[in-house]
Amino acid sequence: MSLVNFTTREITCKIVYYGPGRSGKTTNLHYVYQRVPDQRRGRMVSLATQTDRTLFFDFLPIDLGQISGFTTRFQLYTVPGQVYYNATRRLVLQGADGVVFVGDSQARQLDENLESLQNLQSNLLEHGIDIRTMPLVLQYNKQDLPRELVLTPPELDDALNFRSVPSFPADALHGSGVFETLKGISELVLKRLAAGSAV
C-alpha cells in the first residue's frame, strides 16, 4: 500500500501496534477511539475472545480530513500478542507504514518484550523489510503501576531501545502518552513523504 497517492490525492498511513500479549495495544486503540469525534472515525473492528484477548486484530480507521489538499486517513491496527498467533501478526504487518511497539513496563515482562521485538524483526524480514528502515517508536506502557513493579523509561531504553528510536512512557488505560506515541509515529511516517521513499 502506498503512503500517498497523488492521483486520488490521498495519504493513507497504516500504523501497526505491536508488542507482547497484554501489553496494552488494544487499550491504546480504545483510548484513541474515544477521543476521535464520531464523524472522523470508522467503526472499530475488534475480534476478541471471551476474556478480551485479541484473537485476530483490531482495526481503527481515522479520517483526518483534508490536509494540504490531501484526504488523510490513518489506519490503526493491533496484532494479537500471544505467541501462537504469529501468522496473523505477519499478515497484519503487511504494508505497514509504521510500527508502534507497545512494551510492558513491568520488570517481569522484560523477556516477553525482547522476544516480541525479535519476533517483529523476523516477521518484517519475512516481508523483506529491514526493521532499521521501518518507522518505529517504542511505548513503555503501564507506567502508572507502582514504582517497585516497573522499570523506568531510561532502564527500558537501555534494555529495549537499541536503535535509539523515539520512546514514550505511557499509561494507556488513562490515556497519558497515547496521543504522544501516535504523534511520534505519525511524524516518522509522514517524514517519509518528504524523503520521497513513498509513492
Place this chain on the structure above:
Amino acid sequence: MTTALNPKFAFETFVVGAANRLAVTAGRTVAENPGSAYNPLFIYSGSGLGKTHLLMAIGHQAKKVAPGLAIEYLTLDEFVESFHAAIAAGQGDAFRRRFQGVDVLLVDDVQFLTNRKEMQAELLRLTETLQQAGHQIVLTSDRPPSEIADLDERLISRFSGGLVVDIGVPDYETRVAILRRKAEERAAGFQPGVLETVAGAEFENVRELMGALNRLIAFQAVNDQPVNAEAVKQVLGLSAPARGAAPEAAAGAVPAPDEFSQFLTDVSVTVGKAVEAWRARLAEAILRWEGEGYRTKRLEALLDQEAHAGVDEQIAAFGKDVERLKELAAEVQALDPQAAGQSVFRDPERLAEAESVATNVREGAAPPSAPSPAFPLASFAVGPSNEVAVSAVRAAIAQPGKKYNPLVLVGKSGLGKTHLLHALGLELAKKPKAVVACLSTQDFIAELIAAIDGDRVDWWRARYRRATALLLDDIHLLVGKERTQEELFNLFNLLADQERQLVFTAPADPHGLEGLEERIRTRLGGGLVAELAEPDRAVRRAVLARQLELEKIPVEDALLDYLADRPADSVRSVGALLQRVVTGAAAQGQPVTAGLAREILEGQPTRGERRTSGFRTSGIVVSTAGGVRSREKMVWDWPDAADRVMEDLR
C-alpha cells in the same frame, strides 16, 4: 485637558460574557436614557477587565442616541489637574460652571480620591448639582465605593445611591470570544486550537490576554510560520511546571480538552512540511474547483509529475478557464436555460466545445428563417407598374440599412410583394456575414408564442437581434397582437439603430392599417413606402414568358401578345390565366397556340350549351336567368370598365 473618547471603545467591540453582562446592560440603559435610569452608575472591577472600554462605550452610545448632548470623559487625575489649574488661575467658578453644563459626565478611576479631601468636597458638590439637574454621572473604580480608603461618607452614600455593578474575570468562553475578535481585528490567522489554548491559560485579566495574543502574533510574524497549539505554551511560557504538579496527578481523570484536535494540528503541520508546497497548492486548487463542481483532470495529471515547473501557471490558467466557463454558462443561462445545464460548462478541458455551444446558443440554435430561394430577383417581372418598388429594392440591396430604412412594399394581394421581399432577402443574404431573417408575420408571431411557452423569449430575441436584415411579410397581421408589436417595436429600434435593413410588406399604406400601434405605424412610414400597382402589359408579358418557359411550351409571340393583352389585376391572375390555357390545351391534346388560347378563354360554347334565348356580346353571355355564363367572366374577376371597352373595341 479632557481625554477624547477613543472610537475603538464602543459597545460593538465589547465582548459580553456572564461576568460583565450586568455592567454592560446597565451601561447601555444609562447611555440611552441619561439621567433617568441609574444615577450615578458606579462600575468597579479589577484592572484590565474593561471599565474604561465600557465607560467610553457609554459616551459613544449616548452621543449616538442624542447627538446634541454635552459629554465629558476624564480620569480623576485629569479632573484634579484641571481643578488645580482653575484654582491657580483664580477661576474656580468657571471650572464649576464648565462641569455643571455637562449632560453626561464620565469619570474614570475614582479610587484616586483617597486622601484628596478638597477634591472629594468638590466632586460631592458637582454630583449634587448634576443629579438635581437630571444629568448623568458614571464613575469607575477598581473597588466598590465603600472600600475606597478615606472616602467621605456622604460620597459613599451618594455613589451607592444609584447602581453599583462590578465586572468579573471573563470565563473561558468569553476569553475565546475576545481572542477571536481581537485576532480578527488584527487580521491574524491562527491554527485551530491555538486561541483555545491561550484562553485556557487563565490570565487574570483581558489586558494580559491581549499581551499574550500580541506575543503570538509577533512570534508568527517573525518566524513566518503558524504557531501550533503545542508551541503556544512554549511561546507564552505556559509549560507544565507553571501549572504545578496538580494537573499531572489529575491527568487520568480529566483528559486534556481535545487531544484529537491537537493531534490533528500536529499532523497537519507535519504533512505541510512533508508534502512539497507545490503539490499542496495543486491539491488545494483541485479540492477547491472540485468543490465547485468542475472537472480537474488536467490538474490531477500534474500531481503525478515529478517536478513543479510551471505548476502555478497551470493553476492560474485553469482558474482562468473556469472563469471563462462561468461567464459562458451565465450567458447561455440567460438565453437558453436548458443548454446551460450541459456538462461542457463544467469541464475546462472542453472549453473550446463550450465556446461553440455558447456561440450556437448566442446565435440561436436555429438561425432565423431565411428567404426562400424560390423567389430570385432575376425572375421578378419588372414593368412601369412596379418599377418604383423594384428600384427601391435595388437601392436597399446596394446600401442595406442606409438609404430606405424601413422599406415598406405596399400593394394588393398577388402583385408580387412576397416575391420581391424574398428576392431582396436573397440578395442581402449574399453579403458577407449576413444573417437575413425573412418570414411571414404569422410565423413571427407563432415563434414568439412558442418562445413564451418554452420560457425562452430571451433566446428568441437573441436570434433576431443578430439579424443583419429583418424582412417581414404581411405586417398588417400584427393587428391585435400586442406582445408581438411590443417585441417588434424593440427589435425595430435595435436594428434600425445599427443600420440594419428592415423591410415589410403590407396591403395598404401603413398609415391606414387600423389596429396597429401608433408607434409602429409611424416607424413603418418613416422610411420609404413603395407601391406595387396592378401589373401592366410589360409585366404581364414577362410573367407569361417566364411561365411558358417553365412549362416548356414554345414561346410564340402571338400567344404572348394575346395573353398579355388579356386584362389581369394581379400577377397571380396572369399565372392562372395561362394555367387554364395550358390545362385546356392538354385536355384537347393540342399544342398551346394563340388561337386555342382564345378559344379556351373566350369560349366557343358547344351547340347543346347554346342558350335558346339570350344574346352574346363580346365574351359575355347573359343567360335567361340573368346570370353571366361566359366561362371566363364567370369564374374570374371582372376587368374594370375601361379595359372592357378597350376589349370591345378590339
